[in-house]
Amino acid sequence: MPPYVIPEKCDACQGEEEPLCVQVCPGDLMLVDPGTGKAVCREPGDCWDCMICVKSCPRQAIETVIQYQLAPVPAKLIPTLRPDSVTWTLVDCHGHIERYVVKTLAGEEEEEEL
Amino acid sequence: MARPRVYIDTDILIIGGGTAGCLAAWEARQVGGPRLKITILERGFIRHSGCLAAGMNALNMYLNQGTPEDYVAYVRYDMGGAPVREDILLSVAREVNETVALMEAQGLPIKKRPDGRYLNRGKWNVEVNGSLLKPITAGMAYQANAEIYNRVYVTELLQQNGRCVGAVGFGVRDGKYYIARAKAVLITAGGAAGLWRPRNAGDAHHRIWYYPFNCGTSYALAKRIGAEMTGFDMRLVTLRTKDTYSPTGTLAIGVGAPMINALGEAFMRERDEYLKFGGHTAPTIYRLWAAVREIEGHRGPVYMDTTKGDPQRLAGLKAQYLDMAPIIVLYWGAHDLDPAREPVEIDADSPVLVGANAGVTGIWTTGTTRMSTVPGLFASGEALGQAPCRFISGSWTCGRIAARHMVDYVGQNPGPAELDEVELARLEERTFAPLARWEEARAGGRIFTAGKPMEGILPREMEDRMQLVMEEYAGGRARLFYVNEAHLNIARKHINRLRREQVNYLMARDMHELQLAWDVIHRLECCQLVIEHILYRKETRYPGYVSRTDYPAANAEYDCFINSVWNPETDEVTFVRRPYEQIVPGDRTKESI
Numbered sequence: 001m002p003p004y005v006i007p008e009k010c011d012a013c014q015g016e017e018e019p020l021c022v023q024v025c026p027g028d029l030m031l032v033d034p035g036t037g038k039a040v041c042r043e044p045g046d047c048w049d050c051m052i053c054v055k056s057c058p059r060q061a062i063e064t065v066i067q068y069q070l071a072p073v074p075a076k077l078i079p080t081l082r083p084d085s086v087t088w089t090l091v092d093c094h095g096h097i098e099r100y101v102v103k104t105l106a107g108e109e110e111e112e113e114l
Numbered sequence: 115m116a117r118p119r120v121y122i123d124t125d126i127l128i129i130g131g132g133t134a135g136c137l138a139a140w141e142a143r144q145v146g147g148p149r150l151k152i153t154i155l156e157r158g159f160i161r162h163s164g165c166l167a168a169g170m171n172a173l174n175m176y177l178n179q180g181t182p183e184d185y186v187a188y189v190r191y192d193m194g195g196a197p198v199r200e201d202i203l204l205s206v207a208r209e210v211n212e213t214v215a216l217m218e219a220q221g222l223p224i225k226k227r228p229d230g231r232y233l234n235r236g237k238w239n240v241e242v243n244g245s246l247l248k249p250i251t252a253g254m255a256y257q258a259n260a261e262i263y264n265r266v267y268v269t270e271l272l273q274q275n276g277r278c279v280g281a282v283g284f285g286v287r288d289g290k291y292y293i294a295r296a297k298a299v300l301i302t303a304g305g306a307a308g309l310w311r312p313r314n315a316g317d318a319h320h321r322i323w324y325y326p327f328n329c330g331t332s333y334a335l336a337k338r339i340g341a342e343m344t345g346f347d348m349r350l351v352t353l354r355t356k357d358t359y360s361p362t363g364t365l366a367i368g369v370g371a372p373m374i375n376a377l378g379e380a381f382m383r384e385r386d387e388y389l390k391f392g393g394h395t396a397p398t399i400y401r402l403w404a405a406v407r408e409i410e411g412h413r414g415p416v417y418m419d420t421t422k423g424d425p426q427r428l429a430g431l432k433a434q435y436l437d438m439a440p441i442i443v444l445y446w447g448a449h450d451l452d453p454a455r456e457p458v459e460i461d462a463d464s465p466v467l468v469g470a471n472a473g474v475t476g477i478w479t480t481g482t483t484r485m486s487t488v489p490g491l492f493a494s495g496e497a498l499g500q501a502p503c504r505f506i507s508g509s510w511t512c513g514r515i516a517a518r519h520m521v522d523y524v525g526q527n528p529g530p531a532e533l534d535e536v537e538l539a540r541l542e543e544r545t546f547a548p549l550a551r552w553e554e555a556r557a558g559g560r561i562f563t564a565g566k567p568m569e570g571i572l573p574r575e576m577e578d579r580m581q582l583v584m585e586e587y588a589g590g591r592a593r594l595f596y597v598n599e600a601h602l603n604i605a606r607k608h609i610n611r612l613r614r615e616q617v618n619y620l621m622a623r624d625m626h627e628l629q630l631a632w633d634v635i636h637r638l639e640c641c642q643l644v645i646e647h648i649l650y651r652k653e654t655r656y657p658g659y660v661s662r663t664d665y666p667a668a669n670a671e672y673d674c675f676i677n678s679v680w681n682p683e684t685d686e687v688t689f690v691r692r693p694y695e696q697i698v699p700g701d702r703t704k705e706s707i
Contacts, residue, residue: 001444002317023159024159024161025158025159025162026158026159026164026167026325027320028626028629031626045319045320046319048167048168048322048327049168049320049321049440051440067314068317069315069317069318070357070441071449072448075447076444077440077444079440086245086436090444090447092447098432100432100433102243102245102436103223104223104243104245105221105246106218106222106223
């Protein structure tokens with residue numbers, strides 16, 4: 001699910017030496033477009049869908065969009081990071097919403113399905 | 115043209131800060147003491163790079179029961195009785211549980227049963243919430259106080275009098291020439307994806323199971339320094355969920371879903387030709403082989419029948435996938451698919467070369483030292499050959515074991531001499547050549563209006579050509595993984611043309627493309643070994659993974675390890691057979707528990 005950057009939200013991590021998405025991408029795919037000053041994925045087809053950029057973005061400016069050859073609009077899957085868990089919101093093709101909370105660090109909190 | 119250089123002088127050099135590399139750094143610090151210099155060169159950013167980048171929901175090597183010997187018996191059974199390095203596997207199996215406990219103490223959430231024991235998935239797996247598996251793993255390298263260089267791509271190893279003494283490469287972001295001199299070098303740079311054409315095209319061409327940025331660098335580097343290479347006569351072909359190519363262990367073992375064909379037959383137990391392999395729990399190699407035979411026999415599509423699985427486990431299925439392959443959850447949602455109501459379609463993904471997952475490809479090592487046939491050069495993780503099914507937890511463990519032997523080696527051998535400046539200059543030119551060619555084309559105006567060089571090849575173009583040749587002539591999915599000598603000879607001709615001639619036209623327009631250029635160069639180095647090894651093994655030892663139509667049965671003459679050494683003068687490989695040594699007694703085609 002290649003990353004697409006929402007221009008209104010991205011501030012290229014002002015103050016950081018390197019925007020976080022640029023820093024973390026395993027495939028060296030994110031860069032700051034010199035024209036717009038915003039982050040962009042240089043080659044969506046080269047993305048492995050690890051979603052690290054999405055999880056790392058401090059402004060939630062990155063949306064992962066599944067390749068159309070694999071799945072149609074308007075389905076969406078949005079991760080929201082918490083200190084020791086991720087909340088995943090799935091919007092399916094009927095607009096139904098499912099949420100899953102998955103633990104990321106050892107602790108007492110139980111996994112739940114909302 | 116004076117390109118800025120970065121000189122590194124270290125005791126231990128680790129190429130690849132992944133599963134095995136990070137734990138090697140940690141263990142080297144434990145046994146080597148505070149003064150030992152440990153350096154990691156990592157092509158990505160160590161906290162999020164490699165096979166663990168997206169997370170993982172299980173550790174597939176753990177002894178929930180039984181002994182290390184039982185694990186060895188399981189592995190060789192799962193490989194259909196093919197030879198494996200039992201000595202190496204035993205050494206890992208003896209320590210793997212301790213390593214898992216170590217990682218749990220670092221914060222890895224391992225799921226528990228009500229009685230407090232780990233939640234197992236089958237005999238040899240434990241379930242984890244592994245979405246932060248890589249940051250936790252990388253934390254071990256930070257704790258070891260290793261010097262970590264992110265975004266450095268290694269292009270060649272250095273040698274002195276036959277000993278490996280370091281590596282050179284380029285900084286992907288800073289464009290600098292990196293030169294690392296070391297007393298011992300560990301290769302843990304992963305396996306190789308993308309030699310064959312991926313199942314999806316265009317903007318989904320990296321929607322594959324295996325990590326696409328592992329390009330065979332481990333194998334290419336070791337081959338070129340003259341190390342004995344092994345297991346290129348086997349590729350791993352995996353059954354994965356159709357289109358998203360997500361792992362299926364979650365369905366098969368986790369939910370207990372049987373494979374069915376288009377006729378609704380649970381073919382592993384309903385069709386006579388497969389029954390003898392053991393039904394639904396038949397070895398991985400036969401399950402793949404059978405599923406592909408069903409497709410070949412026009413009884414596809416093949417599914418995993420989740421509707422007949424354990425309903426309780428099925429309820430947690432999406433959450434389990436979110437820890438590892440979130441795309442499939444979206445795929446189901448987007449296509450109105452519900453695995454509780456309908457079976458999940460599966461298919462074979464393109465072949466990959468791996469040594470720590472369920473494959474045997476890699477560097478040949480001496481005893482349990484993890485040292486290759488080149489002194490000073492060690493291998494672990496996917497880079498280590500003939501010890502399959504170590505997976506993540508076994509790779510952590512294997513990295514630790516490698517580090518101990520490296521610390522010994524460093525203690526027993528004097529440091530290398532000064533590096534040869536002439537050689538360094540030659541390697542610098544080689545490393546940056548694709549950039550230089552582009553600059554030359556640009557200076558001469560030899561570029562079409564569309565941006566394509568007139569006498570140049572861009573990395574993606576060369577990758578496409580390589581993948582086409584491998585797919586059609588070296589047994590890709592398009593050929594249902596069948597090969598024969600006639601096909602392989604065509605593959606040999608075209609791949610060697612790419613390697614020997616076309617690569618001299620390879621161009622890179624920026625640093626990112628230089629990385630892509632080296633990805634394809636390293637993949638091509640692997641392609642040569644694959645073609646030569648499969649040609650040499652005139653039998654079918656690994657049905658489904660490599661099915662030779664001209665030698666369709668196994669031949670006892672090849673019940674051994676086939677190793678090759680590359681000759682830089684002739685660009686040919688010579689073969690040596692290494693005997694299989696059975697340590698754990700018993701029938702190799704049977705599990706012991």
